Amino acid sequence: MQVSLASERLLAELLRARTGQELPDNRRWRIGTALSGLCREYGIDSIDQLVAMFSPTRQSVLARQMVEALLNNETYFFRDRALFDHLVGHVLPTLAETRAESRTLTIWSVGCSTGQEALTLAMLFASQEARWAGWTISILGTDVSGSVIEIARKGCYTPFQIQRGLAMGEMMRWFEETPQGWRVRERLRRMIRFEEHNLLDPLPALPGGQMPTFDIVLCRNVLLYFDAATRERAFARVASALAPDGWLMLGAGETTLGLTDRLSPERGAPGFFRHAKPAKPRRAAVAPAAIA
C-alpha cells in the first residue's frame, strides 16, 4: 500500500510523541502492512486517507489505533531459551539464598506484549513448586500498548501462538483448551499482573508511597526502537527500579555499553547486567618521605 512522505513523517512523529519509539527511514516500509488492517476496518482505500482522518492536536481513538498498529508485538514463549536456562541455573538459586528471609521475589517484564514472557517466568517458578513453596512471587508485565495488555490479561491464545516456543507437554500442563482458545491456568495467572505503562514514565508508587523495586527486570527487544538519548532515559528508569543486587536481562545483541554507566554486563552471562560497582577511589600515592 502506497504511503506519501508527508503521511510517513506524520506517523513517525505521532509514534515518537506517544511512545518514544523511532520509525527511521529503513523501517517505514512496515507502515503499509501495519496499517492495512485499520484501513479495511474504516472502509477506506489508502493510508493517506486514514492519516487525513485524524487531527494530531486532539486525543483520538484513531491516533491510538494507528500507534498500536505500528508497534512490533512479536513475542513467544521461552524466547532465547539459553537466557532462561541461565536464570534457572544461576540467578534464581542466588536469589533463593539472598531473599530467604523475606521469601518474596519481584520481577518486571518490560514491553511484555501479549504476555508470553511473563508467563514463561511463571512457568519456571511453578515447575519448581517445592523450592518456591511459601514464597510470594510477583511478576509485573507492562506494555505501552493497551490492546496487547488486554490480550495478556485474558490469557487466551490461538493454536499458532500457544505452540511458539512451548513443547506439547508444557502446553498441556500450563494451559487448558476452551472455546475461546488455550487459556492459561490459574496457577500461573495468579503470579502475574499486567498494566499499560510506558517505560519512559515513572512506575506508579506502591500503596505506602515508596517506589517499586524489582529483583529481576527483563527488557528485551524494547530499547532497539529508541534513539540513543531515549535509551539513556530508559536505562535510568530501569536502573532506578532494579534492586541493588538485582539482575537486568536484555535481548540478544542488546547492550548497556556507551548508554549508561549505572549498569554493566555480568561476566560469563551474555544478556545479563547488574548495577555497576562504584569505581574504587584512587589511592593517593604515598610520598617516600612518609614511609621513612
Add this chain to the structure above:
Amino acid sequence: MKTCLIVDDSRLIRKFSRQSMEALGFMVSEACDGQQAIQSCEAAMPDVILLDWNMPVMSGIEFLRVLRQTGHANQPKVVFCTTESDAAHIQAAIEAGADEYVMKPFDHDTLHMKLQLVGVA
C-alpha cells in the same frame, strides 16, 4: 546428513515441509499415507518423521502405534503436523508415542523450534 520422512496426503503441505526441512539441512523423503510410511521406514529408518493425522488408507495415529510397537532399536522422533488442534488429540498423540505436536497452520520458525525441542535440529 540427518534424514526426515514427511507423511502427508497434501502435496502442497509436503512441498512446504520439504522446503523447510531442506533449509534446515535434512535429506527428505515423502509418503502419502501411513502404509507408504511403513514401507519407507522398512527400507530406511529416518531420524525424524513429520506426520499428518488424517490420511487415507492408514491415519497418522495408526501408523505411529505400529511404528512404536515394532521395537526397532533406532526409533525416530515423530512430530505430528496436523489441523487437529484440541487437547484430546494431543493427549492421544502423547499416549501413542509422539515426541512433539505442531498445529497447522504453522511457520518455519515454529517447526524449527519444535525440532530443537526434540533434539534433531
